[in-house]
Amino acid sequence: MDTRPETFVQSVSGTRGYRTLWRWHFYAGLFVMPFLVILAITGSIYCFAPQIEPLLYSHQLVVAPQSAPRLGEDTLLAGARKGLPVGAIPITARISAQANRSTEFIFRMPDGRKASVYLNPYDGTLLGQLDPEHRFMQIDRMIHRKLLLGKPGELLMELVACWTLVMIGTGIALWWPRATLMPDLRLRGRPLWKSLHATLGIWIAAGALAFVVTGLPWTGSWGKHFKALATSAGLGSPRGHVPFRSTPPGQSATNSATANRHASSPGRDSMSGMTMDDMPLPQVPWAVGAVHVPNSPGVGAPHASPLPLDQIVAQMRAIGLTGGYDIVLPTSPEGVYTVSYFPANPKLERTMYIDQYSGALLKDIRYRDYGAISKAVSYSTSLHMGRYFGLANQLVCTALSLALATLAITGCVMWWKRRPSGSLGAPTRERTAPPMRAWKIALVALGVVFPLMGATVAAVWFADRFLFGRVVPSAPA
Template identity: 65%
Template sequence: MSTTHAEERIRAESNTTAGTHSGSAHPGYRTLWRWHFYAGLFVMPFLLVLAITGTLYCFQPQIEPLLYRHRLIVEPQAVPRLPDNTLLAKARAAMPAGSAALTVVVTRDPQRSAEFVFRLADGTQQSVYLNPYNGDVLGTLSVERRFMQVDRMLHRKLLLGKPGELLMELVACWTLVMIGTGIALWWPRGKTGARAALLPRFTLRGRPLWKSIHAALGIWLALGALAFVLTGLPWTGSWGKQFKAFATATHLGAPPGTWGGLALRSALPGARADHAIASDAPATNATHGSHADMDSMPGMVMDDLPLPLKPWAAGDTRVPASTSTAPGAMQPLSPGHIVALAASLGITDGYSIVLPNSATGVYTVSYFPANPQDERTLYIDQYSGAILKDIRYGDYGAIAKAVSYGTSLHMGRYFGVANQILCAAISLGLAALAVTGCVMWWKRRPQRSLGAPARERAAPPMRGWKAGLVLLGVVFPLMGATLVAVWLLDWLVFGRTARSLNRAV
């Protein structure tokens, strides 16, 4: 098939398929279709990865006990659990020389093992599991190579580090274009009824049937897909960090000191009174990725800590430090004391305690339950047990509160199994959308051509759509650069044939 014939075929088909819901092609239809095609061409392969990895991660509470049953699950016994201090001592004895205890994972589920996270001499992290009733070591797991951690890194950055993180951010942004143009293409016109617009027409055959399924499925999933994108963007590596900074600057995020700026300190009994509890001196920056220096020191942020779950609002929080004028003059409190203190404050189950690894370090308690209103992050002086900082949901600004709810819903945690099923249905539906879109393209694919929908000879101004794309490009600068690149590529490369065809006609 020649390129000219291919263009004529696509142009004729655009007029035919445009009438599926509207009865006739409307001005701007092919322009919208063309942008929908480009967005889908880029997004769909990654959408399959996001759908599969997201569905798996959503069911983490059910999957991990199946994968690691001998480590995570124990037989409940009628005897009391061993003290946390005893279990930690046994965990330390089981780890290789040079290992440092980082985190205590606190659970009171009688069927779950006790978990402690260690940093090994080579800088990697490893979890060790013990039977809480007799102290037997059940096994270890690499934190970095744990199945759900690998799945999470695939979902966030395709295991490609920072480039992959930026790529997935672009995918999320271009999904917004795909959703917007898809709704516009579907929008009923003329005599099209709600039933014809919302339900597939199974009486059709061939590509029209696939198009009907794709359109109906897309409109039902549009709201869920939009929710996934908007709740996932705050966690992205580029725009997400800028969004946190904006929330802080506008006082819509966490209160002052939560995301940095205050180096909280405490003094030992007998220390001079002018040792302030809160210092306005900015904390120095620690080197990210240097796990060997991760000692709960000023300058480290919460995202550097080995917390499997932590509130988004506390993601950039400077970790405060205990100030000791005479190291060793007072024995640090044990993890058991911190567990008892947390229980007295209403935190009894499903949280993590980051241990101080230096004389000036503090205990950090991270509580991230399914209900965002119960989120809490505590910084506790390792000597006196004084609460240096108590960050609660009520302290968050409007943006931080919205992000917390969005995250809980995005991960399928907010309303239990029903939330998980809903997220899985949306994710797998988006995967089906990618498959149907690919089938539609395959059935009309021209030879030796990309197969983009033909251009309109006299496209309308479409000022609203252009303004929308410009706005997206301003809000998401990384996407704005790619929008310009795609437009130039479309005009300079793929548009040559169409311009030649128009001149010939």
């Protein structure tokens, strides 16, 4: 295989530092290439979840609209319990206003797994069950976020996002302003692949950068620390989210303390001390993820009974929420009804906590209560997921995703065509390293902002310095 530098490289590498940038672009691209393809496919699929899921699970999710009134939620919940094993606990009710959609209740089974039970809201007919953790879209989402590998996979995908920033930054530096806005289709072989790669990269650079940055707040390590930092600065979660501490009806202070200790036991779903991120909800707004769930203050008679679910739904209807929200049901004497409304328009997001005994609204968190960072993340999340402006948003996200996958594939082809047999094929280093202060400052800044990435940058620098590559004289300035 011919391993000589290409004519194009010879013609454009006169600027000192070109090979250094190319070398870092190579390392970043080689690492992220396979993961970008996975992210592109899973992300594109997830964007169309509203259209795909009703097709996959039409028997469970879709019903024929009827003119008859819908049954009450408590009647439907009683029907959902039938056929379930003793000890199954209802934990979440999904309230839909769509006339052609079923009613869904999520139960915690005695063995710890979850089960979604679906009923026809008009006649209470049981439509079937699904495992919410193994629905197609949930699996797709978990591949997108953590490759189904748990915490290690989550950290790996965070690294992929960070190194994609390096790949985009070095790609822009390498090709701008040399790249044309249209590929040269007269070329053949590797030059043609390079022309396609460079042109596509320039066209999608800004969108790809925005795509990656808007996904970072949801990462498992950096995202959580970023949320905590934003909250402490008053720019993230709403202030004043310390949980209420009080005694439920008919319970002494000692017994209440004992109940609170049980709150952290496995299988409990809506207990004191939990945050919204811990709740049995498909998704919650980023801004309220760190908000603590309060206790029911225990207002009422000494032996008050929890309010029926129908009353909570009626309260939501009275304030304008007719559907499209989830209710986490209280599973302990001090628990609350937690209502989570996570629509496509961030300005309509709403999180409410309702005393299970009196129906008192303990807290009502709206978009206006968010800090500046949380407001920005809310909008960026809706855009990133293809939710904000409907089908057009879905198509834009899909186009960006597939373009990133195409960049990965064309980069892989280019590498394979120039890779010497039995070698990694990294671009050769310059003998005299140029200052490149701006590049070094940017890389250090990224490492400081993203510590996990900083550690891997140091590892790559060490390997590049002492293990890989040949040194060649720098091209003349």
